[in-house]
Amino acid sequence: MRIAPTPSVPISRRHHQLTIVALILGLVLASLAAVPPSHADDHDAGIWVVNQVKVPLGERLALHGMVQNRWSDEVESYERTLFRPWLSYSWKDKGHIAVGYDLHEFEQPDRWEQRAWQRFAVQHPLGHFKLLGHLWLEERFFQNTNDVAVRARFSAGAAVDIDSETSFVVRNEIMFDLNGTSRIRNAGLGENQIVATLSRKLPGNLVFEIGYLQQYLDRRGNRDLFNHFVTTGFRWRAPQIADWL
Numbered sequence: 001m002r003i004a005p006t007p008s009v010p011i012s013r014r015h016h017q018l019t020i021v022a023l024i025l026g027l028v029l030a031s032l033a034a035v036p037p038s039h040a041d042d043h044d045a046g047i048w049v050v051n052q053v054k055v056p057l058g059e060r061l062a063l064h065g066m067v068q069n070r071w072s073d074e075v076e077s078y079e080r081t082l083f084r085p086w087l088s089y090s091w092k093d094k095g096h097i098a099v100g101y102d103l104h105e106f107e108q109p110d111r112w113e114q115r116a117w118q119r120f121a122v123q124h125p126l127g128h129f130k131l132l133g134h135l136w137l138e139e140r141f142f143q144n145t146n147d148v149a150v151r152a153r154f155s156a157g158a159a160v161d162i163d164s165e166t167s168f169v170v171r172n173e174i175m176f177d178l179n180g181t182s183r184i185r186n187a188g189l190g191e192n193q194i195v196a197t198l199s200r201k202l203p204g205n206l207v208f209e210i211g212y213l214q215q216y217l218d219r220r221g222n223r224d225l226f227n228h229f230v231t232t233g234f235r236w237r238a239p240q241i242a243d244w245l
Contacts, residue, residue, distance in 0.1 A: 044225070046072035046079070048213065050233035056240045062088050063241075064100075072227070081105045086117075095122035095134075102138075114141040128161040132171060140183075147181035151190065165201045169211075170194075192216040197231065205237040 049069045056062045068082035086100025102115035121134035136153035157171025173193045180186040197211030215227040 044072050044074075044227045046070065046075050046227070046229050048229050048231045048233075050209070050231060052233070052235045053238055054235070055238045058240075060090050062090070064088060064098075068233075070229075078107050080107060086119075093123065093125050095120070097121075111143045113143065115139065116141075130159040132157045132159060132169070142181075142183045145182050147183065149181045149184045150178040152176045152178060157195075167199045168197070169199070170196045189218045191218065195231070199235075207235040209233055209235065 047070075050066065051068075052064065052066045054062050054064050064084075064086045066082070066084040068084070070079040070082070071077065072079045081104075083103045083105075084100060086098050088096045088098040090096035096119075098119045098121070100117050100119070102113075102117065104113040104115070106112065115138050117136055117138045119134055119136045121132070123133070124131040132155070134153075134155045136151075136155075138151045138153065140149040140151060142149070153173055153175045155171050155173035157169060159167055159169040161167050171194075173195070174189070175191040175193075177184050177187050177190045184190070193216070194214045195211060197209050199207050199209045201207055210230070210232045213229040213231050215225075215229065217225040217227070219225065
C-alpha cells in the first residue's frame with residue numbers, strides 16, 4: 001500500500017518576521033558581549049529626543065530638517081542641541097545621496113561645533129526585510145580654532161516590517177577620525193554606535209520612534225567610555241511644497 005507523503009506545514013509570515021527580529025536582536029546582544037568590558041568604563045545614561053521633517057520637492061528630491069535634544073548624566077544634565085538641515089536625492093528602493101549641515105550647541109561648557117557632511121546610502125529590499133548601508137564624510141569646525149577635522153562614518157544594518165504599521169531597525173555605525181587636530185588627538189577609531197529602533201506609523205504621515213543607542217568612545221590614551229541612551233521622537237512627511245503654494 002502506498003502511503004501519501006505528509007504535507008509540510010508552511011511557516012506563517014508573522015512567524016518568519018518574528019524569527020528575523022529575534023535573529024537581529026541576537027546579533028545586537030552578541031555585539032554587546034563581544035566588547036571587553038575591561039577596556040572601557042560605563043560612563044553615562046541619558047535620552048536623545050529626535051524630531052525630523054521631510055518636505056518632498058519632487059519625485060526624488062527632498063528637503064529635510066532635524067532637531068535633536070540630548071540629556072546625559074542619568075537625564076539630569078542637558079548636554080546639547082543639534083540642528084541638521086539637509087537635501088537628498090533618492091532612488092526608490094535603492095538608496096540616496098545627501099548633503100547637509102550640522103550645528104551642535106553644547107551647554108556645558110558653552111561652545112559650538114559646525115559640520116558639513118556628504119552621505120551615500122544604499123538599501124537592498126528582500127520582501128519585508130531590507131539591508132541598509134551608508135557612508136558619511138564629515139568636515140568638523142570647532143569654536144576658537146581654525147582646524148578642520150575630517151571623519152568617515154560607515155554604517156550597516158537591517159530593517160524588517162513587523163506589520164503594515166510597525167517596523168524594526170538595527171544598525172551598527174563606526175566612525176574614524178582621518179586626521180589629528182587641536183581637538184582630535186590623532187587619527188583612528190573615534191566612536192561606535194549600536195542602535196535598535198522600533199517605529200510605528202500614525203495618522204497624518206507621522207511616525208513615532210523609540211529605541212536604544214549604545215555609544216562607545218575611543219579616547220586614545222584615556223579610559224574609553226560606554227554611554228547608554230534611550231532615543232525617541234517623531235518623523236513627519238510634509239506635503240510637497242507645490243501643494244502648499
